[in-house]
Amino acid sequence: MAEFFEMGGHGAYIWPCYGITALLLITLLATSVKSLSKSKKDLLVMEQLSPKESKI
Numbered sequence: 001m002a003e004f005f006e007m008g009g010h011g012a013y014i015w016p017c018y019g020i021t022a023l024l025l026i027t028l029l030a031t032s033v034k035s036l037s038k039s040k041k042d043l044l045v046m047e048q049l050s051p052k053e054s055k056i
Helices: 002-009 011-049
Strands: none
Touching: 002 011
8 A cells, every 4th residue: 555655656746636636626615606696696786786687
C-alpha cells in the first residue's frame, strides 16, 4: 500500500496536485451554486417589478 502512495518516488509531487485540483473543483462548485442562487433571487425581484402582461 505504501508503494502506491509513494508512486515510484513521485508521490510528493502527485498528491499535492490532486489536493489542489480537488480544492479548486470544490471552490468552483461552491461559487457556481452561490451565483445560481443569487441569479434566481434577482430574477424573482425583476419578475415582481415588471408589469404583468394581460393575455387576451
